Amino acid sequence: MSDKPIIDLRAVTKKFGSVEALRSIDATIREGEFFSLLGPSGCGKTTLLRMIAGFDSPTTGTIAIDGEPMAGVPANLRPTNMVFQSYAIFPHLSVADNVGYGLKRKKLTKAEIAAEVEKALAMVDLVGYGNRAAHELSGGQRQRVALARALVMRPKVILLDEPLSALDKKLREQMQVELRQLQKQIGITFILVTHDQEEALIMSDRIAVMFEGQIAQIDSPEGLYRRPASKRVASFIGVMNFLTASARPSEGGLLVKIPALGQIKLDRSAMPKGFDASDVKTVGVRPEMLTILFERTDTAEQEVKGKVLDTSYYGDMTYYTVELPGPDEPVTISMRNTAGRSVLPAGSEVRVGWGSDSLVVFE
Amino acid sequence: MNSAKGFRWLAVYAVAYMIFLYAPVVLLPLFAFNDATIIAFPLKGFTSNWFTVLWETEALHGAVENSLFVGISTAVLSTILGACAARAIARYRFPAKQSLVGFIMLPLVLPEIIVAVALLVMLMQLGLPLSLWTVIGGHVLICVPFSVAILNSAFQGLDQSLEEASFDLGETRWGTFRRVIFPLVLPGVISSLLITFTISLDEFIIAFFLTGTDVTLPVYIWSQLRFPAKLPSIMALGTLLLALSVTLLVVAEWFRRRQAKRQGIDPGSTPQGYI
Numbered sequence: 221m222s223d224k225p226i227i228d229l230r231a232v233t234k235k236f237g238s239v240e241a242l243r244s245i246d247a248t249i250r251e252g253e254f255f256s257l258l259g260p261s262g263c264g265k266t267t268l269l270r271m272i273a274g275f276d277s278p279t280t281g282t283i284a285i286d287g288e289p290m291a292g293v294p295a296n297l298r299p300t301n302m303v304f305q306s307y308a309i310f311p312h313l314s315v316a317d318n319v320g321y322g323l324k325r326k327k328l329t330k331a332e333i334a335a336e337v338e339k340a341l342a343m344v345d346l347v348g349y350g351n352r353a354a355h356e357l358s359g360g361q362r363q364r365v366a367l368a369r370a371l372v373m374r375p376k377v378i379l380l381d382e383p384l385s386a387l388d389k390k391l392r393e394q395m396q397v398e399l400r401q402l403q404k405q406i407g408i409t410f411i412l413v414t415h416d417q418e419e420a421l422i423m424s425d426r427i428a429v430m431f432e433g434q435i436a437q438i439d440s441p442e443g444l445y446r447r448p449a450s451k452r453v454a455s456f457i458g459v460m461n462f463l464t465a466s467a468r469p470s471e472g473g474l475l476v477k478i479p480a481l482g483q484i485k486l487d488r489s490a491m492p493k494g495f496d497a498s499d500v501k502t503v504g505v506r507p508e509m510l511t512i513l514f515e516r517t518d519t520a521e522q523e524v525k526g527k528v529l530d531t532s533y534y535g536d537m538t539y540y541t542v543e544l545p546g547p548d549e550p551v552t553i554s555m556r557n558t559a560g561r562s563v564l565p566a567g568s569e570v571r572v573g574w575g576s577d578s579l580v581v582f583e
Numbered sequence: 584m585n586s587a588k589g590f591r592w593l594a595v596y597a598v599a600y601m602i603f604l605y606a607p608v609v610l611l612p613l614f615a616f617n618d619a620t621i622i623a624f625p626l627k628g629f630t631s632n633w634f635t636v637l638w639e640t641e642a643l644h645g646a647v648e649n650s651l652f653v654g655i656s657t658a659v660l661s662t663i664l665g666a667c668a669a670r671a672i673a674r675y676r677f678p679a680k681q682s683l684v685g686f687i688m689l690p691l692v693l694p695e696i697i698v699a700v701a702l703l704v705m706l707m708q709l710g711l712p713l714s715l716w717t718v719i720g721g722h723v724l725i726c727v728p729f730s731v732a733i734l735n736s737a738f739q740g741l742d743q744s745l746e747e748a749s750f751d752l753g754e755t756r757w758g759t760f761r762r763v764i765f766p767l768v769l770p771g772v773i774s775s776l777l778i779t780f781t782i783s784l785d786e787f788i789i790a791f792f793l794t795g796t797d798v799t800l801p802v803y804i805w806s807q808l809r810f811p812a813k814l815p816s817i818m819a820l821g822t823l824l825l826a827l828s829v830t831l832l833v834v835a836e837w838f839r840r841r842q843a844k845r846q847g848i849d850p851g852s853t854p855q856g857y858i
């Protein structure tokens with residue numbers, strides 16, 4: 221991966237009649253990056269991807285690929301290739317002819333095409349499938365053919381619109397890992413559209429979270445999870461407990477008061493840029509950032525007393541719903557079921573441990 | 584037990600139904616090979632003489648040529664029109680689409696005699712002379728609905744993302760048509776050509792009303808029915824037409840099923856699924 225930008229989106233908007241599918245999208249995607257567009261259904265992910273591919277044009281704004289403005293450049297002349305959600309395998313052609321479809325327009329001999337096709341099939345683990353007809357393939361194999369058909373063109377960017385959504389859970393998880401490895405190996409930029417936050421976290425170098433035609437945050441998976449920019453992003457990626465809070469500046473940082481937990485001094489750096497102490501209205505804390513102190517000897521940076529209201533047992537984990545002091549909703553706390561640790565029954569009085577690292581501040 | 588009995592009745596019903604439907608048709612070849620001028624039982628003996636008589640009838644040759652000309656022109660024209668309509672139905676949204684499609688399909692249920700008379704009146708008003716071309720016009724009118732129904736299923740089955748994939752892989756619009764769309768709808772096109780040709784070949788009423796001095800086969804047959812001596816050779820001609828029609832329909836169905844299979848659709852579904 222380099223820092224060279226490969227795709228530049230500047231103030232891109234798209235209207236379908238009166239529907240504003242995209243409102244002012246700004247983003248830079250770097251060369252060799254695995255970039256995901258993540259968001260709920262109807263937020264405009266597909267629309268954005270199709271505009272990069274050239275199937276649609278922005279209402280306003282510019283899209284540049286590798287420094288070249290793409291306005292007026294049709295899809296067949298763009299250095300991008302798409303893996304469709306339906307795979308769009310040509311049903312009347314064999315696997316090899318599907319993969320070689322785009323090469324026919326390049327000035328290559330038959331033998332060169334055959335060699336390229338073989339190489340691409342090897343990349344997606346489909347050696348020996350060249351003569352199969354499209355309808356003789358399983359879902360996962362179709363997906364690989366669609367990918368090989370894009371790879372063989374050696375585009376600058378490969379666009380994938382929910383490529384794994386048609387596969388069953390097990391195959392999907394396997395393909396997530398394979399796709400990620402393949403992308404790292406060949407180094408082509410991938411842009412993936414998905415509404416599955418777990419998939420985005422597993423596969424991507426960076427993720428753009430979109431809501432209603434706007435990008436809410438672009439960050440690495442860890443950045444998104446640990447430092448979500450808004451409550452909405454926080455609850456879209458994983459689970460987060462929200463607690464009312466207030467803060468005032470104190471030397472070098474701020475003093476945050478949380479009725480449910482107590483008070484704590486946070487570093488200035490814990491606050492998003494352009495944020496004032498008076499803006500702090502809520503803190504967020506992930507279920508795994510709170511701990512139930514089982515043993516008398518267990519300690520934590522801070523402690524608060526609570527009462528277990530409910531438990532959900534997941535085998536490796538147990539999720540506790542715990543009532544804390546103050547006016548907030550009960551919080552969810554996840555605990556690993558390590559050896560010798562039993563599940564607490566509802567009604568148990570517990571000590572809950574937390575610390576300054578556990579918290580994210582919000583408006 | 585009950586169901587076994589039910590099954591027996593069903594079988595009886597099915598056989599009776601088939602006899603009712605096809606017995607008259609079977610009479611056609613029976614008398615075509617019968618060695619007698621009178622169409623009546625008992626049969627006299629086998630002869631292929633009536634076919635030779637057909638072969639030697641000059642007037643018939645003209646009628647065959649006319650029918651072929653009308654049939655082929657009708658097939659090509661209605662398939663082209665049908666393809667345009669089917670493509671538009673499958674791909675675009677436009678106001679009043681449903682009612683427009685309904686109007687295209689309407690000739691399917693209109694009594695042919697009404698269509699024929701209406702067309703005749705209109706041609707008279709316009710002062711156009713009757714000819715084979717006016718017959719073709721009438722035939723196209725009644726064939727387009729069939730063509731639309733057949734091709735509509737072909738175009739509906741054509742996933743739009745296939746076209747986009749082709750375009751995305753560097754192919755031009757024309758190249759996409761040549762390499763993806765055409766091969767995928769070809770079986771449907773052939774099926775439409777064959778069926779519309781068959782319909783035109785067998786059609787009598789419109790041909791009778793709208794033709795000038797040139798007659799098509801069915802009209803010729805009708806004109807010959809006045810001469811009892813010609814009846815057996817008409818039976819022979821009918822036999823040939825029957826065989827040809829059945830063959831064409833079977834081939835058309837084969838192509839339609841192939842179409843469905845290519846697009847990965849259950850071939851059992853009817854081509855008229857749309858109507």
Ligand SMILES: Nc1ncnc2c1ncn2[C@@H]1O[C@H](COP(=O)(O)OP(=O)(O)OP(=O)(O)O)[C@@H](O)[C@H]1O
Pocket residue numbers: 236239240241259260261262263264265266267268415
């Ligand atoms: N061709 C179109 N005409 C009119 N509206 C459209 C069109 N395409 C998309 N839209 C609208 O634009 C918005 C964004 O659609 P888009 O397909 O980009 O969503 P998405 O994020 O891909 O959703 P999903 O996860 O369901 O695929 C939606 O409200 C949709 O109804």
Ligand SMILES: [Mg+2]
Pocket residue numbers: 265266267
């Ligand atoms: Mg989508």
